[in-house]
Amino acid sequence: MNVTASVFFAAIVAVTLGITYWASKRNKSTSDHYVAGKGITGWQNGLAITGDFVSVGGFLGITGAIALQGFNGFYLSYGIPIAFLLVLLVVAEPMRNLGKYTVGDVITSRFGTGSVRAIAAVNTLLISIVYMISQFVGAGALIQLLLGINYNVAVLIIGVLASVYILAGGMLATTWIQIFKAVLLLSGTFLLLLLVLSRFDFNPVAVFDETAATLGDGAVIPSDYGGLIANLDVLSITIAVALGPVGLPHVLMRFLTVPDARTARSSVAVASVFMGLFFILLPILGYGAAIYVGQAEISAANPAGNLAAPQLSEALGGDLLLAFIAAVSFATLLAVMAGIVIAASGAFAHDLYTNVWRGGQATDREQLRAARVAAGAICVIGLLLALGAQGFNLAFLATLAFAMAASANLPAILLTIYWRRFNLTGAVSGMVAGLVSSVGLVLISPNLLGESAIFPFTNPALVSIPIGFLASYLGTVLSSENREGHTPYEEIYVRSNVGSGEA
Amino acid sequence: MQQSEYSGIAETAAFRELVRRKRAFLVPTVVFVLLFFIVLPILSIFTDVLDGKVIGAISWAYLYAFAQFFLAWVVTFIYWRKANRWDELARKAREEVSGGEENSA
Numbered sequence: 001m002n003v004t005a006s007v008f009f010a011a012i013v014a015v016t017l018g019i020t021y022w023a024s025k026r027n028k029s030t031s032d033h034y035v036a037g038k039g040i041t042g043w044q045n046g047l048a049i050t051g052d053f054v055s056v057g058g059f060l061g062i063t064g065a066i067a068l069q070g071f072n073g074f075y076l077s078y079g080i081p082i083a084f085l086l087v088l089l090v091v092a093e094p095m096r097n098l099g100k101y102t103v104g105d106v107i108t109s110r111f112g113t114g115s116v117r118a119i120a121a122v123n124t125l126l127i128s129i130v131y132m133i134s135q136f137v138g139a140g141a142l143i144q145l146l147l148g149i150n151y152n153v154a155v156l157i158i159g160v161l162a163s164v165y166i167l168a169g170g171m172l173a174t175t176w177i178q179i180f181k182a183v184l185l186l187s188g189t190f191l192l193l194l195l196v197l198s199r200f201d202f203n204p205v206a207v208f209d210e211t212a213a214t215l216g217d218g219a220v221i222p223s224d225y226g227g228l229i230a231n232l233d234v235l236s237i238t239i240a241v242a243l244g245p246v247g248l249p250h251v252l253m254r255f256l257t258v259p260d261a262r263t264a265r266s267s268v269a270v271a272s273v274f275m276g277l278f279f280i281l282l283p284i285l286g287y288g289a290a291i292y293v294g295q296a297e298i299s300a301a302n303p304a305g306n307l308a309a310p311q312l313s314e315a316l317g318g319d320l321l322l323a324f325i326a327a328v329s330f331a332t333l334l335a336v337m338a339g340i341v342i343a344a345s346g347a348f349a350h351d352l353y354t355n356v357w358r359g360g361q362a363t364d365r366e367q368l369r370a371a372r373v374a375a376g377a378i379c380v381i382g383l384l385l386a387l388g389a390q391g392f393n394l395a396f397l398a399t400l401a402f403a404m405a406a407s408a409n410l411p412a413i414l415l416t417i418y419w420r421r422f423n424l425t426g427a428v429s430g431m432v433a434g435l436v437s438s439v440g441l442v443l444i445s446p447n448l449l450g451e452s453a454i455f456p457f458t459n460p461a462l463v464s465i466p467i468g469f470l471a472s473y474l475g476t477v478l479s480s481e482n483r484e485g486h487t488p489y490e491e492i493y494v495r496s497n498v499g500s501g502e503a
Numbered sequence: 504m505q506q507s508e509y510s511g512i513a514e515t516a517a518f519r520e521l522v523r524r525k526r527a528f529l530v531p532t533v534v535f536v537l538l539f540f541i542v543l544p545i546l547s548i549f550t551d552v553l554d555g556k557v558i559g560a561i562s563w564a565y566l567y568a569f570a571q572f573f574l575a576w577v578v579t580f581i582y583w584r585k586a587n588r589w590d591e592l593a594r595k596a597r598e599e600v601s602g603g604e605e606n607s608a
Contacts, residue, residue, distance in 0.1 A: 071564050075544065078568040081575035082540045088579055089533055093586075205559040212560035221554040221562040222547035231548045238544040262590055269583045272575060280572045283565070491509040497521060498512060498593040 004319050005146050008327035016165065016334055019176045023169035030367040033170035034101040034346050040175055040257040046270020049254050051178030052339040053245065053271075054185060054278060056138045056332045057398040062279070063312075064305025065395075066286025067298050070211070070219035073286065073305075075234055076395070077279040079242030084275060086246050088268040093261040094417045094496035095252050102256075102343075103249050103409060104351040110416050110492050111424045114356045119431045121351035123408045124249040126435065127401050128344035129382055131250070132337065134397030136386030138306075139333040141394075145307065146326045151390055159383035162337040166345060166375035171257055174338040181328075181335035186274060188328040192309070193281055195316040196288035204284060211287040219290070233457040237399050240461035244402025247409030250343035261499055288312050304393065341378050349374035396447055396458060400438075403461035407468040408434035415472050417496050420489045422472070425479035430472025438464035508600050517595035524592075528585060532578060539574060543567050 031037050040048065058076075065073025099105040104120035136155050143154035165173050200206035212220045225234050245251050255264045289298060289312040301307040310329070314322040349370040354362045362370070389397070411430045415422040441460035446453040457463075512518050543564075547553050553564035 071547070071562065071568075074565075074568055075547075078543065078571045079540065081572045082536060085536060085575040085578055086533070089529055089536075089582060205561060208560040208565075212556075217556070217560070220556070220560045220565065222564045225548065234548055235544050239541075242540055262587065265583060265586055269579050272579045276572045276576060280569060488509075490513050494509045494512045494518070497525070498518065498596055 002146055002148075002319070002323065002326075004323035005326050008323045009143075009147065009330055012327050012331045012334070013161065015180060016161070016177050016331075019180065020165050020169035020173040023173035023176065026172055027168070027170040030101075030350075030364050030371065032172065033368055033371050034342070034350065035253075035256045036171040036175055038257060038259050040263075040267075042258065042263045042266030043270055044175065044179060045254060045258050045263065045267035047182045047274065048175045048178040048257075049251065049267060049271035050274045050278070051180070051182035051185070051332075051335045052254055053251055053336075054182070054275060054332065055135060055336045055398060056142065056329050057134060057394050058279070059185065059189075059332060060138070060142075060306045060309050060329060061304070061395050061398075062282050063285045063289065064298065064302070064308040066283050067289040067293075067308040068295055068305040070215070070287075071222045072225065072234075074283060075238050076241055076399075077282055079238055080245070080279050081272065081276045082242045083245040084268060084272045086243070087251070088265065088272065091246055091252065091413060091417070092255050092264045092268050095255045095413075096258060096261050096264040097496050097499045098417070098492065099252075099256050101253075101350045102346045103252055103413065104347060104355075107412055107416050107427060108355075109495075110422075110487050110489070111427055112487060113424065114359075116424060116427050116431075117351050118356050119428060120409075120412070121347040121356070123404075123431055123435055124347035124351075125344055125378075126439070127404045127409065128249055128340045128347070129378070129385065130397055130404065131248075131401035132340045132344070132378075132382040133386050133389050133392075134394050134401065135333055135337050135340065136382060137389055137392060137397065138394045139330075139337075140386065140390065141306070142326070142329055142333070146310070152387055155383055155386050158333065158337060159379045159386075161334060162341050163376050163379040165334075165338045166341050166379075167372045170371075171342055174335075174342050175257065177338055178335045181331040182274065184328050184331050186278060188325055189278055189281060189285070191321075192285055192288070192313060192316070192325070195321075196284055196292075196312075207284050207287050207291075210291060215290060215295070219287070229456045232462060233459060236403075236457050236459040236462035239465065240399050240402040240406055240459055243406035243410060243461070243465065244399075245405075247405035247413060248402070249347065249405070249409070250339040252413075253343045253346065254339075285309060285312060288316075292316060304395065306394065341375055341382075344378045345371055345374035348378065392447075399459050399461075400442055403459055403464060404435065404438045406461055407438040407464035410434075410465070411468040411472040415476075417492070419476075420493075421476055422489075423476050423479060423481055424486065425481055426472045426474075426476030429475030430468055433471030434464060434468030437467040511600040512596050515596045515599045517592045517599060521589055521592035521596060524585075524589060528582070532582070536574065536578065540571060543571065 098109045104117045107120050108117040139158045140151040140154040144151045289308040292315045293311045298308045313325040353370045412427050438460045441455045444454040547564045
């Protein structure tokens, strides 16, 4: 066991539990629990979005992919600034103005029935659980490698920590853990960057030159991924990365923690600066790893290159830096996990229990208790699934969650806000078709069927996103439902643009 | 807020101006951003046109990819500045209907 790493990991656990203890004294009502009483500022929320979104797949996965595949590994990065620009332009402010605690609130604000809320909740739960398993799998592997703890025990530790954060500290603890993680991750990345650049007289172009000189031009220019199917598959993943975050429940939920649309706007602007800086710098780290660690060493440690960043830190800064970067990755896992658990528990407790089952007739005490029970239950479910999912590829699970979000959630959210004619049938058919097609296509894909796959791509986005939109459209134009029970579109239109008037 | 107030707000001059300005900016911007984005994967995956090296060993593909980040930052800044001015119109629209008693609504 690596002693320095153990000390750093223990320090991360201590700080996050300290934050949770502090937050627990302020976590008194249902609104405190889900959205921190809507009292988060723009800067805080911007950093929290960064901490919420940048997963260990983003940090370790993309660095490794660039180290091993050069430009071909960068495709997971360049859609992200576009994704958050779209979040800013089309969903952040309407989400704040229409929603209370969940994505389900936004769609229900227009159609007002239990069925549409139940479907939205199921979508949120499934997307979150898939994303959660990817984090568990990454977490387990990382801890096993760095601390020598068994995968199952590691998964259990993460699951227990995530439940404690949410049960006791709710959204306030989640927010500050995410801010803490964002600061750590940005400092760790910046430090590694400076160490790499210091060997090139702080000239980033020289890093690319050296890479091309030692590894060949293939490392700095795009190349074929291996045939038409493989190429289309990469296109599919690229689109999932650019559109997924616009429908990702744990990202959207962050816009409900701020007091008004103006703050929601500022928070995406802040997040976009930090996240952009983070992702645009990853090639320097990836190439640094390829030069100072070597591609053979990197793929020997992990075939996908997931350990390239920790290996680079060891090569440049020895044990101490390795322990620090490992601890940063650990904090990253915990913060992302907390965000997912609170989003999923909101769908379960606020949408399904309070509004569908109890018809909105639950006291604040009962709602808060349900939220806590749900958080515990979600962690247990994710944990059990993660124990069986050890063999799955981390990037596959994460990009699958993106594809599900873009196919099942995105069409319904966009059309609820922007399409006057959209109706209940359209919303239901779009959400169901988007979910069924994205999950269904993966079940018959090479990920699960190997050679005998019926669907050729590993990622369904290229097909399932159009299906989600098409089903929403067809459901709307082919149905002739009467609009009683619907909130008039005019109200949605006014509210999404000017707010409800409540501060 | 009551239903009549929403209809009221929808009919104010301030609300119409707000929606007109938002739409005039957002529709072309979103279309441009989506096109700008999708051309990169298509060209880099299926063609060789971005394979040339431009600045040292930095290829056109990398320059284009970095441009996505700069585009996002620039558009974010422009939108943020515009939208902060539009807030005034939203406030006016609400006030016209609630008779200036914005805070009691």
